[in-house]
Amino acid sequence: MVIFVGAMVYLTPTLSPSLPSWWKGFLPKERIHLGLDLQGGMHLVLEVEADKAVDNHVERLADDLKETLRTEKVPFIKVEYARGSKIVAQLASPEDQTEFAKVVEKIFPFLKIAGAEMLAEGVTVNLILQDTEAQRVRKMAESQALETIRNRIDQFGVTEPDIRLEGEDRILVQLPGIQDPQRAIALIGKTALLEFKMVAEEVSPQAAKEGKLPVGTKLYPMRQTDSGKTRTGENQIVLKDRTLLTGATISNAEVRIDSQYNTPYVALDFDAQGARVFERVTGENIKKRLAIVLDGVVYSAPVIQDKISGGKATITGSFTDREAKDLAVVLRAGALPAPVKILEQRTVGPSLGKDSIDQGMLASLIGAVGIVLFMIVYYRFSGVIADLALVLNIILILAGLAAFGATLTLPGIAGIALTIGMAVDANVLIYERIREELRLGKTSRAAVETGYSRATATILDANVTTLIAAVVLFQFGTGPVKGFAVTLSIGLLANLFTAIVVTRVIFDYLLTQRRVRTLSI
Amino acid sequence: MELIKPGINIDFVGFRHKAFLISGIMILVSVAAILWRGGLNLGVDFAGGTLIQVQFAKPTTPQDIREALQDIVPKSMIQQIGSGDANEFMIRADITPSELQSLSDEVQGALSKVYGEGQTTVRKVEMVGPKVGADLRQKALKAIYYVLLFMAVYISGRFEFKWAISGIMGGVLLVGVYLLEAMGLNAVHLIFGALVFLLLLCWFLKLPYALGAVLSLVHDVIVTVGLFVLLDKEFTLEVIAALLTLVGFSINDTIIVFDRIRENRHKDRKQPFAEMINSAINLTLSRTILTNGTVLFVLVCLFALGGTVINDFAFALLVGVIVGTYSSIFVASPILILYEELTKSKRRPQKAAA
Numbered sequence: 001m002v003i004f005v006g007a008m009v010y011l012t013p014t015l016s017p018s019l020p021s022w023w024k025g026f027l028p029k030e031r032i033h034l035g036l037d038l039q040g041g042m043h044l045v046l047e048v049e050a051d052k053a054v055d056n057h058v059e060r061l062a063d064d065l066k067e068t069l070r071t072e073k074v075p076f077i078k079v080e081y082a083r084g085s086k087i088v089a090q091l092a093s094p095e096d097q098t099e100f101a102k103v104v105e106k107i108f109p110f111l112k113i114a115g116a117e118m119l120a121e122g123v124t125v126n127l128i129l130q131d132t133e134a135q136r137v138r139k140m141a142e143s144q145a146l147e148t149i150r151n152r153i154d155q156f157g158v159t160e161p162d163i164r165l166e167g168e169d170r171i172l173v174q175l176p177g178i179q180d181p182q183r184a185i186a187l188i189g190k191t192a193l194l195e196f197k198m199v200a201e202e203v204s205p206q207a208a209k210e211g212k213l214p215v216g217t218k219l220y221p222m223r224q225t226d227s228g229k230t231r232t233g234e235n236q237i238v239l240k241d242r243t244l245l246t247g248a249t250i251s252n253a254e255v256r257i258d259s260q261y262n263t264p265y266v267a268l269d270f271d272a273q274g275a276r277v278f279e280r281v282t283g284e285n286i287k288k289r290l291a292i293v294l295d296g297v298v299y300s301a302p303v304i305q306d307k308i309s310g311g312k313a314t315i316t317g318s319f320t321d322r323e324a325k326d327l328a329v330v331l332r333a334g335a336l337p338a339p340v341k342i343l344e345q346r347t348v349g350p351s352l353g354k355d356s357i358d359q360g361m362l363a364s365l366i367g368a369v370g371i372v373l374f375m376i377v378y379y380r381f382s383g384v385i386a387d388l389a390l391v392l393n394i395i396l397i398l399a400g401l402a403a404f405g406a407t408l409t410l411p412g413i414a415g416i417a418l419t420i421g422m423a424v425d426a427n428v429l430i431y432e433r434i435r436e437e438l439r440l441g442k443t444s445r446a447a448v449e450t451g452y453s454r455a456t457a458t459i460l461d462a463n464v465t466t467l468i469a470a471v472v473l474f475q476f477g478t479g480p481v482k483g484f485a486v487t488l489s490i491g492l493l494a495n496l497f498t499a500i501v502v503t504r505v506i507f508d509y510l511l512t513q514r515r516v517r518t519l520s521i
Numbered sequence: 522m523e524l525i526k527p528g529i530n531i532d533f534v535g536f537r538h539k540a541f542l543i544s545g546i547m548i549l550v551s552v553a554a555i556l557w558r559g560g561l562n563l564g565v566d567f568a569g570g571t572l573i574q575v576q577f578a579k580p581t582t583p584q585d586i587r588e589a590l591q592d593i594v595p596k597s598m599i600q601q602i603g604s605g606d607a608n609e610f611m612i613r614a615d616i617t618p619s620e621l622q623s624l625s626d627e628v629q630g631a632l633s634k635v636y637g638e639g640q641t642t643v644r645k646v647e648m649v650g651p652k653v654g655a656d657l658r659q660k661a662l663k664a665i666y667y668v669l670l671f672m673a674v675y676i677s678g679r680f681e682f683k684w685a686i687s688g689i690m691g692g693v694l695l696v697g698v699y700l701l702e703a704m705g706l707n708a709v710h711l712i713f714g715a716l717v718f719l720l721l722l723c724w725f726l727k728l729p730y731a732l733g734a735v736l737s738l739v740h741d742v743i744v745t746v747g748l749f750v751l752l753d754k755e756f757t758l759e760v761i762a763a764l765l766t767l768v769g770f771s772i773n774d775t776i777i778v779f780d781r782i783r784e785n786r787h788k789d790r791k792q793p794f795a796e797m798i799n800s801a802i803n804l805t806l807s808r809t810i811l812t813n814g815t816v817l818f819v820l821v822c823l824f825a826l827g828g829t830v831i832n833d834f835a836f837a838l839l840v841g842v843i844v845g846t847y848s849s850i851f852v853a854s855p856i857l858i859l860y861e862e863l864t865k866s867k868r869r870p871q872k873a874a875a
Contacts, residue, residue: 343650343652346646346648347646348644366826421816421820425773425812458780468672472765473762481758
């Protein structure tokens, strides 16, 4: 026992001074992170509409299937995408159906035949995706959406963003210190699907409005641009369904300034494959109009003057500087595989965050000072020892927060304040017990001995139960609440150490080394 | 210095019947308040909706703000927060725009039109979709349930050395709730059912300490929730966090008294049970008052000075600590006596028959 105490006495100077310096060592590099509620910023939870990604995938497969059937010379009346991620094929006869099934099995093994119906005019076959394939497409959509959003935010320039998958199909985005939340939302949420399609010049929008749309064409809205620069005054245009090229083949996108009109536009560079396709498409369609479609809206539909080689294109549309910059960012970062929906948005302005810090700190400080004074008044010199432990406790909490890279939130500050209130609990328990033992006539040493040994079990039990609450809280909470759970847990652990070990060492040192006879308690 | 004289011996246990009556009335009032108000006043965290905190440069009234926003949010709840000269208001609407344009911009625009450019600052926006709200509701309920369950297991293990029985009980309740929920049962009903089942199990498995602790915790939570409902305060994530923390605090007090009961029981086996419990409460009284006093002091500081954001959080804890202190003295320990009396009166006729 004496050796243990002696060892602890020698350990104390190494333990306690080493802790603050270790903390200081962390401070410059690994600062305590402030939560969004303290430094201001935005918290977003997005849902990837993965079903849409599956829909898109099936829609593309329907086109592929049509092409394949043509090359394999399987006759069919109609193959088209239908609502609910289905492909509906109409075939003339059961013989064709057998041929059809063979092709599907050989080339599209991930499609399965969900049902076939005999009708007077032939056979209708419904195709759906295999479950595993649909699952794969969903997973892909989620991880790709995550990657895309991450890229966009990186390019947008936010310090210490936190972007991760949460649960099945949700993406959590935390942007500290963001100044313009609306712009960030627009940037993150834009699907940014860029497509090049040919204009169906033989169809006029008027005819289209009357419902005379030929097969394989669709009416698109056109972006309104300032007069003077637009060739046509139309606000709707009919395009052919076939997508010739998508934004997936873009290698770079930048804002440039049009020297003639002094307006910004976005210049695109295609990768090698994209450049080849673009060259072929423009070569085949000279004097025809090529539409540039972004998220279902036609930005421009210039007439192709000549074959364009070198893989360059531009998007114009009387943008503001900021719009052009954001558009370049989303095009560089790539399209989202499916639209995203905002499930949750929390924004805290920087001024509120600062107020919160000031008020939270002030309240905690007053609380702490009050308790420190109370302990000295109530327990005199032993109170000073408890206060020392309290200070060490706070240092340990801060060190712990920095070491674990945890986030300090406003409830977290409250958590520290509460820990201060509770930290003295352990010392109160011990001291009350020592006083009790002293009253029974024991010597100071014996009283300290029994006081600590009796109270330790109680303190452990009390702290473990609170820790249980803190752990459940951590599991349950998001953001600020999680921060509270973290500070509370670290505070409890630090409290166990300082209240039981540190004060004990000080008492033992006083009683054995200094041979103090009477306790000031 | 001493606040509580060493030889103190207040007859807490003798007060228990009155205490049960008081607690019973408090619980009844709470439940009645909840029923009368038609449930809890859920914040946007749980109900879904949009909450916008706006600061105005000049004084204004909720009525003026409502008129300014008439076109965007026809049905809004507007409330002034903080001190009167801060001119801060909370605007709450049930709308959750899932499109990518946000309500806050529209609100800012409309307010700028009426109050002038730069006269209003949006300080905070919270938008929670109905899906997330429903998720959080379930998570909050489950969190409270799990905390109570784990506490029951821990206490039974520590105080009655029935780790095996309480462990199995906890496991069964965990897995059972999980399975039943997977079968599509309503989580809310399920959790209330599980809690009642837990209390019954504590009774039949002869775990009086866990029974007393869990009952007093349920008591604390219900009374705090009831007061929130009576004052028409909103339930937010922070308030639930406060409830969970108060469970942790309240059990703290309870455990310290239980611990003393356990210790005394070993010391003197002849002392009557009720008397022993009373002395345990008295012996720990000084500590109970000191600790809860310091915690209360900190909470009052947070409540009064901590700012609008943690006001409700501090309030919930403040109420909770007071109720928790009361319940660990007047509810948890007396339940041990009640259990002893009830089980004894059952046993006696059996003996007579034998």
